[in-house]
Amino acid sequence: xxxxxxxxxxxxxxxxxxxxxxxxxxxxxxxxxxxxxxxxxxxxxxxxxxxxxxxxxxxxxxxxxxxxxxxxxxxxxxxxxxxxxx
Amino acid sequence: xxxxxxxxxxxxxxxxxxxxxxxxxxxxxxxxxxxxxxxxxxxxxxxxxxxxxxxxxxxxxxxxxxxxxxxxxxxxxxxxxxxxxxxxxxxxxxxxxxxxxxxxxxxxxxxxxxxxxxxxxxxxxxxxxxxxxxxxxxxxxxxxxxxxxxxxxxxxxxxxxxxxxxxxxxxxxxxxxxxxxxxxxxxxxxxxxxxxxxxxxxxxxxxxxxxxxxxxxxxxxxxxxxxxxxxxxxxxxxxxxxxxxxxxxxxxxxxxxxxxxxxxxxxxxxxxxxxxxxxxxxxxxxxxxxxxxxxxxxxxxxxxxx
Numbered sequence: 001x002x003x004x005x006x007x008x009x010x011x012x013x014x015x016x017x018x019x020x021x022x023x024x025x026x027x028x029x030x031x032x033x034x035x036x037x038x039x040x041x042x043x044x045x046x047x048x049x050x051x052x053x054x055x056x057x058x059x060x061x062x063x064x065x066x067x068x069x070x071x072x073x074x075x076x077x078x079x080x081x082x083x084x085x086x
Numbered sequence: 087x088x089x090x091x092x093x094x095x096x097x098x099x100x101x102x103x104x105x106x107x108x109x110x111x112x113x114x115x116x117x118x119x120x121x122x123x124x125x126x127x128x129x130x131x132x133x134x135x136x137x138x139x140x141x142x143x144x145x146x147x148x149x150x151x152x153x154x155x156x157x158x159x160x161x162x163x164x165x166x167x168x169x170x171x172x173x174x175x176x177x178x179x180x181x182x183x184x185x186x187x188x189x190x191x192x193x194x195x196x197x198x199x200x201x202x203x204x205x206x207x208x209x210x211x212x213x214x215x216x217x218x219x220x221x222x223x224x225x226x227x228x229x230x231x232x233x234x235x236x237x238x239x240x241x242x243x244x245x246x247x248x249x250x251x252x253x254x255x256x257x258x259x260x261x262x263x264x265x266x267x268x269x270x271x272x273x274x275x276x277x278x279x280x281x282x283x284x285x286x287x288x289x290x291x292x293x294x295x296x297x298x299x300x301x302x303x304x305x306x307x308x309x310x311x312x313x314x315x316x317x318x319x320x321x322x323x324x325x326x327x328x329x330x331x332x333x334x335x336x337x338x339x340x341x342x343x344x345x346x347x348x349x350x351x352x353x354x355x356x357x358x359x360x361x362x363x364x365x366x367x368x369x370x371x372x373x374x375x376x377x378x379x380x381x382x383x384x385x386x387x388x389x390x391x392x
Binding site for chain 1: 091092094095096097098099100101102103105106109110113118119120129240243244245248287288289290291292293294321322325329331332333334335348349350352353355365367368
């Protein structure tokens with residue numbers, strides 16, 4: 001086996017020997033701490049022991065507000081579109 | 087710039103509308119928004135009127151009776167699986183055939199007509215008189231306002247397009263990737279274990295490229311570029327407009343449908359053992375998992391067609 005191939009095989013076997021971690025954990029390791037809430041939201045997976053950034057958003061009533069905010073913001077994008085297009 | 091506003095506007099409107107349906111209305115149907123039962127119904131009827139989707143009675147019938155119950159969940163008679171079959175998805179189809187079906191269905195006028203006709207029927211034909219009146223009053227008021235303000239163009243681009251074609255595509259992708267459909271029942275298996283086995287967490291993040299898997303630095307960089315592309319073009323838009331709200335951890339909802347702390351499920355420890363569901367990382371992987379399951383089903387599996 002060529003030398004570089006054997007090195008790759010060795011690295012692979014070491015990688016396989018490591019405890020399995022999720023893509024979320026992998027990203028957490030290489031991203032700054034302040035980005036963690038954003039990565040949690042995008043992935044939909046929190047780190048072990050991670051608390052929500054805004055706990056109020058995790059109340060059922062606030063889910064209505066979040067949904068309404070999303071629709072409202074989307075419609076507001078239309079205002080920007082309209083202004084620059086017409 | 088206009089293009090950017092359109093794409094962002096569509097993603098947010100579709101995402102918000104889907105959040106209203108799969109989070110607000112969905113947990114309303116489970117009586118988990120308000121403690122006072124009737125308020126849940128009022129909320130669901132209001133939301134379904136505004137977005138012209140299934141009313142309380144229809145949703146209750148399809149979701150609670152036709153999907154959640156232990157003796158139908160993900161089986162031949164599951165209402166959601168029957169809907170997918172009606173659109174052409176079949177047990178035994180290969181992964182490639184399933185992907186082809188998904189793309190052609192998403193772009194098929196027939197699919198959009200069937201879906202939209204179902205929505206119109208659920209608002210103007212089948213519901214109770216007062217719910218029909220709600221729909222008539224809302225749409226008459228909305229269209230009058232649009233006409234008075236003379237914003238038909240804006241209304242068509244930012245309300246009609248996202249809430250018909252795009253909403254329906256989002257729902258199709260969500261439904262398709264939601265569970266391992268059409269699975270036969272195993273004798274002696276508890277309903278909760280079945281719910282866990284046939285559900286999966288759909289995390290919207292594809293696995294990062296591992297340097298050890300690449301022979302050269304150049305190919306590793308290419309892998310990273312590809313990962314960034316998939317994240318920006320597939321996973322993030324999917325999270326905004328398709329796998330919205332608590333849908334990434336929808337598997338947990340099925341194990342404990344009555345959970346009062348559903349809104350923070352993402353932050354709570356997962357189950358182990360028989361109640362641990364599979365995990366899919368990235369929308370493409372989630373769809374592949376479901377398609378592989380469908381392709382493993384025998385072609386003559388009971389279709390559950392009425």
